[in-house]
Amino acid sequence: MAYSGEPILAADLLFRPEHSLIDQSLHSRLGEETTNGDGFGVGWYGEGTEPAVYKSIEPAWNDENLREIARQVRTPMLLAHVRTSTGTPVQRSNCHPFRHGRWLWMHNGVLHGFHEMRRELLLAVDPALFLDMEGSTDSEMLFYLALTFGLVDDPFAAVARAVGLVEEVGRTHGVENPVQMTVATTDGESLWVFRYSSERHSRSLFFSTEIATLRALHPEVEALQELGGDTRFVVSEPLRDLEGAWNEVPESSAGRVGPGGDEIRPFAPITPT
Known part of the structure; x- marks a missing residue:
């Protein structure tokens, strides 16, 4: 789940919705796995130049510290993720x-054949960045x-080139469809999202309808009156069954939410030259 808008309590984002991310960690309806208990993480922007991150290998539904923190944190940008491991350790x-400087990144999906591709992909990482890698997942890679x-300068092109490289390396190892992804990344000002898979059958991803429209459709829903006019959610699964609230991100698409307006555009990998 990603939130962008006026500052809001993290607890209202993580625990209050009927089908909150915490509920989804136990009862996912659209995910590959029903239960996502191999750890979780929350990243948000507040004081300072870099975002804060809270992570744990415990299941999200069982972490009392998360509840304590969420009741006191108010933020205009929050990313939250519940994990099911695709083969790498639960740590x-x-x-x-994942965090680097002002940037946060999360990924739902898998790079098929990652074990075979890992060395070549590692060698493609900028040496100036290499030592900052902490984990062993395909997502962090x-x-x-x-x-x-060039994520910092042009997120759309940078992700397209990264995906193009993975597909190119995958082909050399006989991996037919190496990439399965929905991605959210932010610098604290704008939020970029991507939905793509090599086989053109991606995991689910939705964005929320404008709040003014939802208020007109559902004047009886108190929670909508409390949200700011610039509120946007991007989620793997709808947080609440509310008619007209959720729009599916099209297959092979990328989008941006932030200053200057929102946009959705076609997404295609860029093969390395």
């Missing part, structure tokens, strides 16, 4: 979101490849 450094290809 804090492998929990999302994709983040550092995007950073290598």
Whole structure:
């Protein structure tokens, strides 16, 4: 789940919705796994130049410290993730979101054939970034490849080049469809999201309808009156069954939420030259 808008209590984002991310960690309806208990993480922006991150290898539904923190944290940008391991160890450094400088990154999906591709992908990471990698996941690898290809300057192009490299390396190892991903990344000002898979059958991803429209549709829903006009959610699964509230991000698409307005555009990998 990613939130962008006026500052709001993290508890209202993580625990209050009917089908909150914490509920999804136990009862996912659209995910590959029903239960996501291999750790979790929350990243948010507040004081200072870099975002804060809280991660644990405990299941999200069983962490009392998360509840305590969430009741006191108010933020305009929050990313939260519950994890099901796809083969790498259950350890804090492998929990999302990943952080580098002002940037946060989280990924839902898998790089098929990662074990075979890992060495070549590691060698493609900018040496200046290499020592900052902490974990062993395909998700963090994709983040550092995007950073290598210029995430800070042009997120759309950087992620396209990172995905193009993974597909190119995958082909050399006989991996037919190496990339399965939905991604959210932010610098604290704007939020970028991506939905793509090599087989054109990606995991689910939704964005919320404008709050003014939802208020007109559902004047009886008190929670909508409390949200700011610039509120945007991007989620793997809807947080509440509310007619007109959620829009599916199209297959092979990328989007941006932030200053200057929102946009959705087609997404295609850029093969390395």
